[in-house]
Amino acid sequence: MIWNPQFECQNAVDRQLLQLARLKNLVETLYSRVDFYRRKLDAAGVGPRDLGSLADIAKFPFTVKDDLRDTYPYGLLACTQSEIEEVHMSSGTTGVPVVDAYTRYDVECWEEGMARTLSGAGATRHDTVQNCYGYGLFTGGLGVHYGAKRIGANIIPMSSGNTAKQLMVMRDFGSTILCSTPSYALFMAEEAREAGFDVRSMRLRSGCFGAEPWSENMRKQIEAELGIDAFDIYGLTEITGPGVAFECECKDGMHVNEDLFYPEIIDPESGRPLPDGEKGELVFTTLVKEGTPLLRYRTRDVTIISHGACACGRTTAKIHRLFGRTDDMLIIRGVNVFPSQIEHALIEIEGTDPNYLIVLDRGPAHLDEVELQVEVKKELFTDETRSLETLRDKIESVMKSKLGIQLKIKLVEPKTIERSVGKAKRVVDRRKI
Numbered sequence: 450m451i452w453n454p455q456f457e458c459q460n461a462v463d464r465q466l467l468q469l470a471r472l473k474n475l476v477e478t479l480y481s482r483v484d485f486y487r488r489k490l491d492a493a494g495v496g497p498r499d500l501g502s503l504a505d506i507a508k509f510p511f512t513v514k515d516d517l518r519d520t521y522p523y524g525l526l527a528c529t530q531s532e533i534e535e536v537h538m539s540s541g542t543t544g545v546p547v548v549d550a551y552t553r554y555d556v557e558c559w560e561e562g563m564a565r566t567l568s569g570a571g572a573t574r575h576d577t578v579q580n581c582y583g584y585g586l587f588t589g590g591l592g593v594h595y596g597a598k599r600i601g602a603n604i605i606p607m608s609s610g611n612t613a614k615q616l617m618v619m620r621d622f623g624s625t626i627l628c629s630t631p632s633y634a635l636f637m638a639e640e641a642r643e644a645g646f647d648v649r650s651m652r653l654r655s656g657c658f659g660a661e662p663w664s665e666n667m668r669k670q671i672e673a674e675l676g677i678d679a680f681d682i683y684g685l686t687e688i689t690g691p692g693v694a695f696e697c698e699c700k701d702g703m704h705v706n707e708d709l710f711y712p713e714i715i716d717p718e719s720g721r722p723l724p725d726g727e728k729g730e731l732v733f734t735t736l737v738k739e740g741t742p743l744l745r746y747r748t749r750d751v752t753i754i755s756h757g758a759c760a761c762g763r764t765t766a767k768i769h770r771l772f773g774r775t776d777d778m779l780i781i782r783g784v785n786v787f788p789s790q791i792e793h794a795l796i797e798i799e800g801t802d803p804n805y806l807i808v809l810d811r812g813p814a815h816l817d818e819v820e821l822q823v824e825v826k827k828e829l830f831t832d833e834t835r836s837l838e839t840l841r842d843k844i845e846s847v848m849k850s851k852l853g854i855q856l857k858i859k860l861v862e863p864k865t866i867e868r869s870v871g872k873a874k875r876v877v878d879r880r881k882i
């Protein structure tokens with residue numbers, strides 16, 4: 450089901466003309482309305498007149514996550530504050546959050562991107578969409594919500610958690626489309642089995658899964674256990690949230706909403722644009738955004754892009770299932786965590802050494818389990834066990850408040866965590882996805 454053939458099936462020449470016109474407009478807007486970008490463009494010696502063709506975008510500077518943090522909260526705003534209709538922030542990261550501000554038009558474009566995403570999974574106005582993405586600052590919940598409303602489907606705004614109720618609702622309201630993280634879908638399948646719900650015999654027929662890395666194996670498992678078609682969907686807060694790219698029935702790469710976001714793949718080392726088929730870092734320019742438009746934003750996500758028509762009829766570029774990230778960001782139960790945040794938190798806790806190891810595993814219930822091993826100062830180990838327990842509780846509560854997730858803390862004796870000669874190994878990821 451193609452939601453908007455005009456843009457999703459546009460011929461390459463018309464699309465490029467549209468993208469170029471929008472890109473020029475964007476650069477003009479950034480130059481005239483955002484001090485940060487005026488300075489950046491002046492420093493790079495480029496401006497709207499340097500855009501003769503789409504390839505000229507390579508002359509323009511990148512935007513990185515730190516630029517967003519440095520300008521928190523409204524330094525990148527290209528509209529007036531009264532024009533903002535809604536704000537969102539990146540999930541869970543501590544420190545300075547990354548803000549996305551939406552005008553009315555931005556929300557409409559978001560709805561459009563998500564309407565296409567849900568349609569890619571076969572949703573129509575006759576469907577009942579059970580939305581298990583979290584509602585709130587996280588973009589997943591409201592993004593799906595807006596898209597489902599746009600297509601006129603019945604939307605059940607469940608938000609995340611409360612699995613027993615999710616299953617009851619799924620059965621009683623005859624949900625046909627499930628939207629959740631892939632790991633939560635598997636968790637639901639398991640809970641269903643234990644609680645005696647036969648999801649396969651319910652009306653559920655497909656699902657949109659994203660916000661974290663997953664694999665073809667996980668897809669097969671979700672499809673088999675829930676008796677549905679599982680689709681990969683991609684997005685990030687900085688660009689708009691979900692609705693940036695999505696799979697069609699061919700399940701062979703995610704279609705990028707190219708009239709809204711201009712994608713590039715670059716070599717993460719040199720910053721040079723890479724051709725179709727070569728693995729590199731995904732970069733997006735928002736083509737029509739009014740609130741917080743971004744020029745050449747480096748996502749740190751690694752993938753491959755391909756252009757050309759798809760068997761589904763869409764002509765938009767496709768990105769391959771994500772291979773990973775160029776930085777060390779971990780996504781744990783949907784929350785973005787950098788090992789450096791754990792390190793910073795530990796430094797402030799008396800009695801610990803900044804030697805630590807994060808061990809990630811998928812628990813029996815398919816949810817991420819995290820053990821944080823921390824070396825403790827020698828004195829404490831010879832001390833009574835009570836002080837060790839107090840320390841463990843302290844670390845646990847500090848991590849919970851700083852990272853927003855529960856970690857299992859294991860205190861270990863000094864020098865037990867293996868030292869490496871090169872870059873310290875801080876993460877052991879045993880999650881098989």
Ligand code: ADP
Pocket residue numbers: 539540587588589658659660661662663681682683684685686687690691748750771774780785
């Ligand atoms: P969201 O609200 O979409 O989760 P965040 O900004 O919190 O946005 O996280 C975005 C990051 O989540 C992306 O940069 C990417 O690393 C990861 N992500 C989102 N969708 C997928 C997906 N389908 N596959 C793999 N990783 C994904």
Ligand code: ZN
Pocket residue numbers: 697698699704759760761762763
């Ligand atoms: Zn397709």
